[in-house]
Amino acid sequence: MADTQTSDAFVEFERVQKSYDGENLVVKDLNLIMPKGEFLTMLGPSGSGKTTCLMMLAGFETATHGDIRLDGVSINNIPPHKRGIGMVFQNYALFPHMTVAENLSFPLEVRKLGKAERETKVKRALDMVQMGAFGGRRPAQLSGGQQQRIALARALVFEAELVLMDEPLGALDKQLREHMQFEIKRIADDLGITVVYVTHDQTEALTMSDRVAVFDDGRIQQLAPPDKLYEEPENSFVAQFIGENNTLEGVVKEIKGDTALVRLDDGELIDCKPVNVSEPGERTRVSIRPERVEYNKDRLREGVHTLKAEVLEFIYMGDIFRTRLRVAGNEDFIIKTRNAPDQDRLQPGTQIEIGWLPEDCRALDA
């Protein structure tokens, strides 16, 4: 991916490395190509280097190695204020000594726009985030969600084509967060801007993004659209990190076309789709989503291997049932079933047999 210089590349990271202390690499070999207008989310656990990447793009940290290009131009030597990148900071960074309108007008003033033009733009930006009536207030007089909107408006008011957002919704409660996710997505689509969005909330990443880059250990573990990321994780970190996931460990017995036969550690055999395994004898960790597990024998394909399971716990969650099972020694095996009229409510202690479609069960790295 690193070597393909696609013509529609807008943001490009090429073999970028970053170290703060000269001993540890915080970002190791980052390669990323974003086309114009994309909404890309960097998702990853705390300390995985997401903010660092954003700061390098914005120009507040320099890459130790590698090249960052914006619209085909290397920006390693362009100072931050000339990059024209809008940024929403984790703590909003609204200037406390200026009113909301002054905050918004600041980027226009430094660009030497006329007063009338400034006022129209500020007003338009405020209306866009539905904060038109708050121009005269100080940031401290706004709620968290309102501050968030202002920070967003400020990053957009000078018509940056690229906007970076570092966990902008981290401080908000769940409901407001969901509302703002929707708003940000809508505004980004309306304006056609390119967005790099950082979060460690996977729901946020899945619902908002065109593509998600899953970070861990200073590398992009997988870069894919949300559905692909969820359904076809490429390694066990991604499978674990995105959504709920059941894992079973074992050794590959044989691989036939696009199915692999895996012998679990307690001796049972299951069918999987080989993803990160290529030859018999390799250790593997198989991953299966809770909602893809079937225990109703009628719905399983002929001849697939099944596993014995014991129901340990039944949790009623309204729209779904969440049942915890003991499977092949794993006591945290979860299955999720829809709350339908004909659905069984499995009682603890019941012995059942479970199975799945081989393509839903992915044999990943150990």
Place this chain on the structure above:
Amino acid sequence: MSDQTTSGPVLAADGTPLKRSLSRALRRQKMRALLLIAPLLLFVLITFIAPIADMLFRSVENQIVQETLPKTVEALADWDPNSGQAPDEPVFAALAADLKIAVQEKTHTRLGSRLNYELTGASSLFRKSGRAVNRMDLETDAPFKEKFADIDKNWVEPDIWRTIQTYSPRYTSGYFLNAIDMQKGPDGAEARPENQQIYIMLFKRTLFMSLVITGSCILLGYPVAWILANLPMRTANLLMILVLLPFWTSLLVRTSAWKVMLQQQGVINDVLVWLGLVADDARLVMINNQFGTIVAMTHILLPFMILPMYSVMQTIPPSYLRAAKSLGATNWTAFWRVYFPQSVPGIGAGSILVFILSIGYYITPEIVGGTTGTFISNRIAYHISSSLNWGLGAALGAILLAVVLLLYYAYDKIVGIDNVKLGG
């Protein structure tokens, strides 16, 4: 999300106006807080407010004339000070009676030195007359006018009588007039002779030099505070010790060190001569003048500027500067429009501290100030401890206090006192 606009007073759940029930709820809290600070409050009242009140009182108090010469003051009431002649016999008789008692109580010399502030020679006049009156017999020695004329012919001149009459009321504005280079003449306040005017000039000099010192503290302290606030914690703490180091050495040692540095045979002059920048016979005069005072006091007061600035700057997150730059501001614009306004409270606090400290500073100007670099406080100290004219010292102090309060008020009006932060 939308602004709530209500008309009329807001009511609490039980129907009382919300304002009233809020203040009732807060009253208990306030009472408790007051009890907690009561010991401190008393301490402050006794050790801070009381001396100031006493000083303010002394600056107008003038009971000594009336208490020492009660009969004379009464008899003198009808005398016309513009007559050009000494009063008549009854006044002298009253004076003899008063002085007789005063001599026994040994209060006449004190009165003498009090009146000496206003009329040179009064002190010796009273001492001399006291001895003579002690030998008189009140019953038989009348008339007294000639007797007093024999003791000292100043008694038959109008000057001393005019002074006694002017200063006979219990309270006087005399000290204050004196403190602004004026005096009480026969027709009210008048300017002192040119060669006796000193205080207005001293006040002006004190204000001017304090401003210069505050200004140089800001200029020197701001970059230091900025560096301290932006360094990693460990290094910053280390450097902070260097800033605080002067606090741990004696003020006198530091001031004397400046003498060593700045004097004509001192380190700096030696270096300049050695470098050939200054001729050996034209060594710079940098001590015992205004320059020396400004340099030494800037050095001594600098920590008071750096500390509040540092603690304010520490609370300014670096993300503001980054945000400003990401919005397109150059380094300078980002600093000037975003960082600097937020550091103003620190500058304000530091300036108030340094200015008020320097306006009343005494030791350093005394040591390195010479004649042109001394402050009004040196004059106050002189009146308190050497000339013992406490009233004048108190008046000078009261004026100084008023000036400081006035400046404080002006600062509040211009910058806003809530814009002063010592930290957090």
